[in-house]
Amino acid sequence: MTLDLLDRMADSLEHSPLVRFYESGLCSRPELFLKLLTMEAVGPDRQVKLNGRWVINFGSDSFLGLDQDPRVHEAIRRGLERWGTHNGTSRAFSSVAANFEAERKLASWLKAETTLIYPSVTLANHGALPALVTHHDVLVVQREAHHTIHEAMCLVQGHGIKTATFDNSDPDELTRVLKESRPYRHAVVAVDGIESMTGVVTPLAALRFVAEAHDAVLYVDDAHGTGILGERGRGTVLDALGDYRNTLVVGSLSKAFSCFGAFLASPARLRIPLEVRSGPFIFGGPVPPPYLEAVSTVVDILNSEEYEPLRKRLTDNMTQFLAGARRLGLTILGGSGTVASIAVGPEEGTLREIGRAHV
Numbered sequence: 001m002t003l004d005l006l007d008r009m010a011d012s013l014e015h016s017p018l019v020r021f022y023e024s025g026l027c028s029r030p031e032l033f034l035k036l037l038t039m040e041a042v043g044p045d046r047q048v049k050l051n052g053r054w055v056i057n058f059g060s061d062s063f064l065g066l067d068q069d070p071r072v073h074e075a076i077r078r079g080l081e082r083w084g085t086h087n088g089t090s091r092a093f094s095s096v097a098a099n100f101e102a103e104r105k106l107a108s109w110l111k112a113e114t115t116l117i118y119p120s121v122t123l124a125n126h127g128a129l130p131a132l133v134t135h136h137d138v139l140v141v142q143r144e145a146h147h148t149i150h151e152a153m154c155l156v157q158g159h160g161i162k163t164a165t166f167d168n169s170d171p172d173e174l175t176r177v178l179k180e181s182r183p184y185r186h187a188v189v190a191v192d193g194i195e196s197m198t199g200v201v202t203p204l205a206a207l208r209f210v211a212e213a214h215d216a217v218l219y220v221d222d223a224h225g226t227g228i229l230g231e232r233g234r235g236t237v238l239d240a241l242g243d244y245r246n247t248l249v250v251g252s253l254s255k256a257f258s259c260f261g262a263f264l265a266s267p268a269r270l271r272i273p274l275e276v277r278s279g280p281f282i283f284g285g286p287v288p289p290p291y292l293e294a295v296s297t298v299v300d301i302l303n304s305e306e307y308e309p310l311r312k313r314l315t316d317n318m319t320q321f322l323a324g325a326r327r328l329g330l331t332i333l334g335g336s337g338t339v340a341s342i343a344v345g346p347e348e349g350t351l352r353e354i355g356r357a358h359v
């Protein structure tokens with residue numbers, strides 16, 4: 001009897017390097033693989049119940065704790081009553097008024113001309129980056145940028161459009177790569193605002209200087225900076241550059257915002273090109289309306305007097321954590337935003353330290 005085709009597919013996929021790595025190492029020691037943890041309950045002050053024990057969650061990306069804010073809960077309930085559970089169509093057909101209201105409020109908070117809400121940062125990257133370049137252009141990606149930017153680069157390559165990468169957020173390296181990529185009409189340089197793995201802030205001013213000298217715009221994935229860096233949490237770009245000249249920003253509505261989705265802040269003239277050229281916008285379902293109501297509520301909170309105490313609590317927690325880690329003699333990268341990376345050496349040592357952290 002012939003083997004079922006899906007079995008054959010599973011056989012071949014099980015031989016891929018990533019699955020082999022997972023099955024040989026991490027799967028045999030599930031206590032080390034954070035993503036297999038099941039939260040049985042969630043309590044106040046970032047407590048979670050794992051295997052019957054209450055522990056503190058140091059890995060939450062609800063950076064300001066707004067996931068537990070009663071006003072955010074109330075906005076979601078209000079949105080549910082007003083709109084039901086979902087939009088019912090892709091945005092190419094129609095959008096609830098809550099969508100435009102949230103986009104307007106986000107633009108006003110950010111001091112940007114317009115914002116476009118996508119269902120996630122992943123889908124913003126997958127939609128907007130291929131939308132921004134044509135066969136006359138080039139996409140240049142920071143090697144350390146988030147996986148979803150690299151996936152977007154594969155989509156761009158699939159359309160037969162030129163791409164390149166540059167290392168270590170290095171302006172000289174970016175200069176070299178842009179020069180080598182000529183001829184092009186314009187280039188898009190895609191970077192993380194804060195590197196998601198290390199917490200290191202990308203030197204945006206130096207990179208924009210180079211980009212502008214070479215007919216390039218910056219595209220900043222600021223998932224970790226949104227709501228955190230700069231005045232009223234407006235993000236890494238305004239904090240570092242002071243304006244959006246030749247710069248597009250994608251922010252997260254899921255992390256500090258504790259809602260759902262992402263926004264892309266851009267000049268008004270780019271709105272229609274982005275809408276009609278972004279696959280996820282045309283063909284995909286949008287953020288559910290109750291969460292859009294919550295986004296507007298969070299913007300009000302960020303714009304209020306309450307922002308500073310919320311932000312201070314995060315700084316205090318981070319300072320306490322970093323001081324403790326330093327007392328233990330650990331090497332720390334990042335830490336100026338919400339992500340700190342602790343260097344524990346090669347893989348074996350890393351797994352051992354994760355194991356220690358779980359006992």
Ligand SMILES: Cc1ncc(COP(=O)(O)O)c(C=O)c1O
Nearest residue numbers: 120121122146148192196221223
């Ligand atoms: C820099 C960066 N980009 C994109 C993402 C993906 O975001 P989303 O969950 O909204 O797709 C993350 C998630 O952690 C991230 O850190």
